[in-house]
Amino acid sequence: MLDKKFDEFVQIVRRLRKECPWDREQTNDSIKSATIEEAYEVVESIDNKDYQELRNELGDLLLHVVFHTIIAEEENHFTLQDVIDSIQSKLIRRHPHVFGTTEVSGSEEVKKNWEAIKLSEGRTSVLEGVPQHLPALQRAYRLQEKAAKVGFDWEKIEDVWDKVLEEIEEMHEAKIESEKSTPKKISNADYEKLEEEFGDVFFALVNYARFLHINPENALRKTNRKFIKRFSYVEQKIAELGKKINESNLAEMDNFWEESKRLKE
Secondary structure: OHHHHHHHHHHHHHHHHHHOHHHHHOOOOOOHHHHHHHHHHHHHHHHOOOHHHHHHHHHHHHHHHHHHHHHHHHOOOOOHHHHHHHHHHHHHHOOHHHHOOOOOOOHHHHHHHHHHHHHHOOOOOOOOOOOOOOOHHHHHHHHHHHHHHOOOOOOOHHHHHHHHHHHHHHHHHHHHHHHHHOOOOOOHHHHHHHHHHHHHHHHHHHHHHHHOOOOHHHHHHHHHHHHHHHHHHHHHHHHHOOOOHHHOOHHHHHHHHHHHHOOOO
16 A cells, blocks of 8 residues: 555656646756755654654655655656665665674664774765765764764763863963954954864864763754743743833843743743
């Protein structure tokens, strides 16, 4: 039944590609940003634990997979069957503990074997395959995770925290130095130094998050949602006073902010 429904779905997309003027004009390049957007909408529905919406968003993402493939078929690059064969072969090849005779002690060994298998497939670096367009925090996390799988990692979490403190101090020192040389306007060189040190702080914090088994992208996304909720409360209370937010002052806004923190999240 599922095979039949999938075939029907593919035929609908093929018909849209032929008969709809907008669909007919699209290319892999023109819809790639929309594909990324759909992936983020999947993540948002998961964060919200909205499974009705997750079902819908996964359907939208599936549409993009099929649509991209049909475009590629038309240009004789590959077919939908090629896509399915490719992922099926990859899953079997990279899970020898399931489809072969390899034995593993747990998920950590599975991840190490996964990276070793990818290197045997022709990759020249364990860092290959981390997309450049990933959000920076997520990309830092994945780069560190991949390096750790081959043994390039800190031994103790205490050392990671010391590195965080060291990077924060270096950033602060760079800030002080920039103020000495250019008290009124920061120079390009000082700005680049500050930016570099700030990036080092983030990278060290990502490492610390990884040791705590926290995905920093997920953590920051939750904090963003919390900020939006609390600031929206501030805006609501200011509006109840008959004022616009830009007519308020910091003391008043901060009072409502603290009030929002006492509410049940």
